[in-house]
Amino acid sequence: xxxxxxxxxxxxxxxxxxxxxxxxxxxxxxxxxxxxxxxxxxxxxxxxxxxxxxxxxxxxxxxxxxxxxxxxxxxxxxxxxxxxxxxxxxxxxxxxxxxxxxxxxxxxxxxxxxxxxxxxxxxxxxxxxxxxxxxxxxxxxxxxxxxxxxxxxxxxxxxxxxxxxxxxxxxxxxxxxxxxxxxxxxxxxxxxxxxxxxxxxxxxxxxxxxxxxxxxxxxxxxxxxxxxxxxxxxxxxxxxxxxxxxxxxxxxxxxxxxxxxxxxxxxxxxxxxxxxxxxxxxxxxxxxxxxxxxxxxxxxxxxxxxxxxxxxxxxxxxxxxxxxxxxxxxxxxxxxxxxxxxxxxxxxxxxxxxxxxxxxxxxxxxxxxxxxxxxxxxxxxxxxxxxxxxxxxxxxxxxxxxxxxxxxxxxxxxxxxxxxxxxxxxxxxxxxxxxxxxxxxxxxxxxxxxxxxxxxxxxxxxxxxxxxxxxxxxxxxxxxxxxxxxxxxxxxxxxxxxxxxxxxxxxxxxxxxxxxxxxxxxxxxxxxxxxxxxxxxxxxxxxxxxxxxxxxxxxxxxxxxxxxxxxxxxxxxxxxxxxxxxxxxxxxxxxxxxxxxxxxxxxxxxxxxxxx
Amino acid sequence: xxxxxxxxxxxxxxxxxxxxxxxxxxxxxxxxxxxxxxxxxxxxxxxxxxxxxxxxxxxxxxxxxxxxxxxxxxxxxxxxxxxxxxxxxxxxxxxxxxxxxxxxxxxxxxxxxxxxxxxxxxxxxxxxxxxxxxxxxxxxxxxxxxxxxxxxxxxxxxxxxxxxxxxxxxxxx
Numbered sequence: 150x151x152x153x154x155x156x157x158x159x160x161x162x163x164x165x166x167x168x169x170x171x172x173x174x175x176x177x178x179x180x181x182x183x184x185x186x187x188x189x190x191x192x193x194x195x196x197x198x199x200x201x202x203x204x205x206x207x208x209x210x211x212x213x214x215x216x217x218x219x220x221x222x223x224x225x226x227x228x229x230x231x232x233x234x235x236x237x238x239x240x241x242x243x244x245x246x247x248x249x250x251x252x253x254x255x256x257x258x259x260x261x262x263x264x265x266x267x268x269x270x271x272x273x274x275x276x277x278x279x280x281x282x283x284x285x286x287x288x289x290x291x292x293x294x295x296x297x298x299x300x301x302x303x304x305x306x307x308x309x310x311x312x313x314x315x316x317x318x319x320x321x322x323x324x325x326x327x328x329x330x331x332x333x334x335x336x337x338x339x340x341x342x343x344x345x346x347x348x349x350x351x352x353x354x355x356x357x358x359x360x361x362x363x364x365x366x367x368x369x370x371x372x373x374x375x376x377x378x379x380x381x382x383x384x385x386x387x388x389x390x391x392x393x394x395x396x397x398x399x400x401x402x403x404x405x406x407x408x409x410x411x412x413x414x415x416x417x418x419x420x421x422x423x424x425x426x427x428x429x430x431x432x433x434x435x436x437x438x439x440x441x442x443x444x445x446x447x448x449x450x451x452x453x454x455x456x457x458x459x460x461x462x463x464x465x466x467x468x469x470x471x472x473x474x475x476x477x478x479x480x481x482x483x484x485x486x487x488x489x490x491x492x493x494x495x496x497x498x499x500x501x502x503x504x505x506x507x508x509x510x511x512x513x514x515x516x517x518x519x520x521x522x523x524x525x526x527x528x529x530x531x532x533x534x535x536x537x538x539x540x541x542x543x544x545x546x547x548x549x550x551x552x553x554x555x556x557x558x559x560x561x562x563x564x565x566x567x568x569x570x571x572x573x574x575x576x577x578x579x580x581x582x583x584x585x586x587x588x589x590x591x592x593x594x595x596x597x598x599x600x601x602x603x604x605x606x607x608x609x610x611x612x613x614x615x616x617x618x619x620x621x622x623x624x625x626x627x628x629x630x631x632x633x634x635x636x637x638x639x640x641x642x643x644x645x646x647x648x649x650x651x652x653x654x655x656x657x658x659x660x661x662x663x664x665x666x667x668x669x670x671x672x673x674x675x676x677x678x679x680x681x682x683x684x685x686x687x688x689x690x691x692x693x694x695x696x697x698x699x700x701x702x703x704x705x706x707x708x709x710x711x712x713x714x715x716x717x718x719x720x721x722x723x724x725x726x727x728x729x730x731x732x733x734x735x736x737x738x739x740x741x742x743x744x745x746x747x748x749x750x751x752x753x754x755x756x757x758x759x760x761x
Numbered sequence: 762x763x764x765x766x767x768x769x770x771x772x773x774x775x776x777x778x779x780x781x782x783x784x785x786x787x788x789x790x791x792x793x794x795x796x797x798x799x800x801x802x803x804x805x806x807x808x809x810x811x812x813x814x815x816x817x818x819x820x821x822x823x824x825x826x827x828x829x830x831x832x833x834x835x836x837x838x839x840x841x842x843x844x845x846x847x848x849x850x851x852x853x854x855x856x857x858x859x860x861x862x863x864x865x866x867x868x869x870x871x872x873x874x875x876x877x878x879x880x881x882x883x884x885x886x887x888x889x890x891x892x893x894x895x896x897x898x899x900x901x902x903x904x905x906x907x908x909x910x911x912x913x914x915x916x917x918x919x920x921x922x923x924x925x926x927x928x929x930x931x932x933x934x
Contacts, residue, residue, distance in 0.1 A: 196783060203787055207830075214832075221831035227793040228786040235783075375768035382775045389779050524833030 172374035177360060178367025180377035183257070185384035186250035187356070192385035193243045194345070196392065197281075200236040201338065208288070210334040212327050213529025215290035216407040220518050220525070223401050234396030237403075240282050242392055244422045247278055248480070255456075255476045258469050259362035265457035267355040270348050272454060277345045284337040286420060290330060290530070292507060295408035296417030298333070299325060304430075304442045325410065406510035407530040416503040418494070425486035428493075449479060513540055516747065523746045536732070539747065542740030545733050546573070549726055555593070569607065570596045570723070576741050577641050577696025583634035586624070586670075589615035602720040611721050614674060614689055622670060629666050636663035637671070641696030641742065649678035649693040676712065690714055701738045705729065799933055802921035810854065810914040813846035818871065818878070818889055820844075820860060823920050841868060842905060842918055843878070845889050854910055857918040858891050859903035866925045869902065878902065899928045 159165045176184070207226065209218040222229040251271070254260055260268040287298040306316035321328025371377070396402075409415075419427050426446065433441035452475060459468040494500045517523040517533050526532045534540040543556075551561040553569040562569065572593035575581045585594055594615070597607035624630040643652055652658065661667075671677075674689040691712035694700045708723040709715050715722075729737070739745060762770070807821040822838035841860035847853055858878075862869050867882035877894060878887040886894035891902035906919040924931040 192779070199783055199787060203790055206791065217831040225831070227789045227796060229790055229793070231786050232790050235786075375765055375772055379768040379772045379775075382772045382779070386775045386779045389782055393782065518831075524828070525831050527832050527834050 172372065172378065174357065174360075174373045175370040176363075176373055176377055177370045178363035179369065179371040180373075180380055182380055182384075183253055184361055184377060185380050186246060186253050188381035189384040189388050190243065190246045190250055191349070192381075193239060193246055193388050194349075196235060196389060197239045197243065198342070200232050200239060203232050204236060205338060210288065210330050212290055212325075212330055212408070213531070215288060215330055216404075216530035217518070217525040219289040219291075219404060220515065220530075223404055224515070224519060230401030231393075231396055234399065234401035235392050237401070238392045238395040238399075240285060241420070241422070242388055243278055244282065246388065247275055251275070252476065252480070254362075255472055257362045257364075260457050260472070261460055261465075261469070262457065264355070264359050264362070267352060267359065268457050269454065270352040270355065272450075273348045274345065274352060277341055277348060280341050281337060281345075282420060282422070284333040284341065287330065287333045288337065289404055290408045291405035292408055292412065292415050292510070293403070293405040293417075295325065295410070296415050297419045298329075300417050301419070307439050307442055309439075325408075404511065404515065405507065406514040407533060409510075409531060409534065412510075414503045415507055416494075416500050418490075421487065424490040425483035428486040428490035510534060510540065513537065520746050536736070538736050538739035538745040541733065542736035542738075542745070545729070545737050546740060549729075550737075553723075558593075569598070573741055575743060577638060578743065579631070579635045579638040582637050583631055585615060586630050586634055589613075589619050598717075598721040604720075611717050618674065624666065624670070629663075632663040633666050633670060636661055636667055637692060637695060640677075640692060640694055641700070643694040643697055645694075645697070645699040652693065653678035688716055696742065698735075698738050698742065701741055702734055705734060705737065799922075802919050802932070804908055804917050804919045806915045806917045807842060807857075808844060808916050810846070810910055810916055813844055813855065813916070815846045815848050816889065818843045818845045840920060840922070842920065843869070843902075844916060844918070853907060855907050855916050856890070857905040857907050857916075859905055859921075859923065861903070861922060861925075862898065863900050863903055863923065863925060863927075863930075864898045899926055900930060903930055 155165075204222060207218055207222050207229070209215060219233070223233055224230070254268070254271065260271075283298070283301060287294040302316050302319055305319065306312045308315060317323065319329075319332065321332045418424070426442075429441045429445060430438060431441075433439075456472050456475070459472055462468065463471065514530075514533050517537055518525050518530075523533070523537070526536065546554075546556060547561060550556075550573065551559065553562065554560065555562075555570075555572040555574075557574040558572065584591065588594075590613075595609065596612040597609055598611060600606045600608050624633070658664065671692065676689075676691045677693045693712070703710060704713055705725075706727050706729070707713070707725050709717075709719070709725065726734075743749065803825070805823050805825070807823075808819070813819060821842050821844060823840040823842060824836050825839050826836055827834040827839050843858040843860055845856045845858070847856060858869075860869050861867075862880040862882070862885050864880065864883055864885045867880050869878050869880045869885070869887070871877075872879035872886065877889065878891075879885070880898075883897055884895070885898040887898070887902050888894060891904060893901055903923045905921065908917040908919070910916060922933045924933060
């Protein structure tokens with residue numbers, strides 16, 4: 150039945166003849182292991198093709214969706230980590246096997262007449278392969294791909310005359326974004342595979358025309374099938390085995406934090422096989438940089454292209470010797486520069502520090518993307534960290550607040566400066582208020598202000614009211630103090646649409662077990678709506694909705710407002726930050742309220758419900 | 762077995778391993794959606810009883826958060842339900858119907874004369890009791906469970922989806 154079907158098909162296509170011709174091709178001198186590199190490379194390409202098409206079924210090329218889709222493939226899909234890992238390590242394997250293939254061809258003298266054109270096809274294939282690598286690196290739209298590719302296109306922009314135009318066309322405009330990604334994607338999955346197949350067909354056709362370059366003393370011949378096919382299959386399986394091993398060991402491919410054009414210290418490095426070019430760039434600083442980025446690589450490429458023509462200039466053997474020396478020097482030089490680049494990074498503490506920051510951001514992004522309370526927002530992957538109080542809020546805190554304040558002891562102020570404002574960590578939680586009521590003189594509550602406008606001397610005086618109060622007042626029991634602390638902390642949950650009067654007139658407020666103690670201990674100084682009888686001469690901030698988002702927002706924007714710290718002299722007041730965008734203000738407020746994924750279970754939530 | 766056969770066998774074996782090594786994870790990857798579970802049916806409060814007129818259907822969107830593969834969307838309409846208040850003395854006070862047509866999943870709307878339900882895609886037609894009026898749909902409109910209406914008069918419906926084209930009403934797991 151099968152035979153009949155095969156015969157029917159053969160009479161209409163002639164496939165048996167084609168298969169026979171392919172498999173029975175005689176190999177002069179017989180099958181050899183040294184001939185496997187070309188086939189191994191083709192198999193590596195087939196693996197890339199299959200895994201690439203699989204990845205395409207879930208990848209989404211836009212600056213807002215790419216990272217999320219890669220994260221989804223790597224962490225949420227059946228064996229997605231394995232498929233992506235194979236593709237990631239496959240690209241590196243292709244470069245390694247390509248290098249071995251090139252060395253074998255040069256050593257065997259297979260680049261020489263009459264195989265010059267095939268050598269040139271091989272060169273073109275090499276550039277296409279490197280092009281795959283370069284374009285694929287950007288596709289996850291993570292920090293690593295973004296910055297490394299930016300550097301690569303900036304190098305292209307240094308090309309005399311047409312550089313800027315090249316950069317603009319490749320990037321798809323003036324800025325990196327959606328157009329860059331779709332262009333790179335188009336090159337990676339459309340143009341480059343097309344070119345690769347085209348050149349590969351030419352390469353193999355010419356290889357069939359000229360046959361293998363047998364060693365000079367080889368005798369006899371052997372058909373391609375089965376021995377050489379077996380060798381090639383072993384090599385193919387070895388390639389796959391190496392890929393699977395690395396994928397298994399690294400549990401897939403790495404994914405850095407989503408691309409952030411605003412990050413300050415990302416240590417961009419290309420893939421390891423481009424590190425030699427990266428290092429060479431450093432050898433030609435300043436105005437001669439183009440020598441390292443353009444002239445030297447260009448010259449190397451030109452010599453490689455012209456390698457088969459050396460035979461025209463020198464005696465055959467000497468030309469071969471020169472060609473081998475050139476390629477060995479090239480590999481050795483590239484290896485030296487690569488090791489130098491790696492060692493430079495390994496011995497550079499600032500690189501390690503930047504890398505640590507980048508790794509922390511990556512870990513945080515991955516944690517948030519997979520967290521049911523966070524996830525990837527529709528606005529895009531970059532908002533995972535931009536809308537994370539612990540990342541974005543902390544960045545603004547460091548920039549705007551930690552010059553004076555501290556956060557869990559961390560401050561940007563100089564050690565010799567007196568500590569100017571209290572520690573913001575866990576602000577207005579029951580624990581924080583409890584500590585304040587127990588020991589207002591503790592270092593974390595210390596605050597100093599300049600003695601006069603522009604003065605370099607500082608005083609605690611206008612802000613040490615709690616310490617003064619503590620000298621004359623204490624709660625009868627710890628339980629009472631805790632109760633008052635929890636009562637005050639519950640103000641942070643008063644909704645923004647409840648006015649002070651509405652809140653104060655709620656009978657539940659006055660029924661609260663801590664109310665009497667609160668009135669007698671806090672209200673002599675603090676004001677809360679019209680409760681209690683604070684001194685007319687206000688000397689403490691109001692406590693209505695203390696620690697709530699609305700209170701914090703106003704405190705940050707207008708600390709000198711009535712009911713806040715308006716009772717202080719202008720030079721004693723905290724500066725207002727009215728220039729913060731609403732989104733940034735929200736991030737900082739949420740950070741101060743411990744409202745972020747991974748914070749300790751909020752003490753606000755544990756305290757008895759605020760009456761409102 | 763001679764040497765030639767050994768190479769032949771070895772090629773088939775190793776080539777098979779290579780192919781399977783790639784094909785098995787590849788297929789598992791492509792079939793990934795089969796392993797993903799649908800969210801369980803949830804109850805949504807939709808309307809006050811007094812907002813509904815007896816015998817006059819009204820549609821209500823089901824609003825909820827939605828996880829679409831990698832992206833988590835904030836609350837937005839994820840489905841539609843038709844509510845029809847029943848006359849006094851009926852077995853139930855309100856009937857709820859899934860607006861997804863049991864034929865091929867289009868959204869069922871009111872007919873032009875507003876006297877029946879009609880699907881705009883393939884003309885499935887139903888009475889306000891969800892009964893088919895032609896032979897296009899395989900089964901009546903999918904009735905949804907209405908929670909007992911309490912003193913707050915809130916009509917709450919258990920929202921779920923069912924397999925299309927089937928004569929049986931089979932919940933999608």
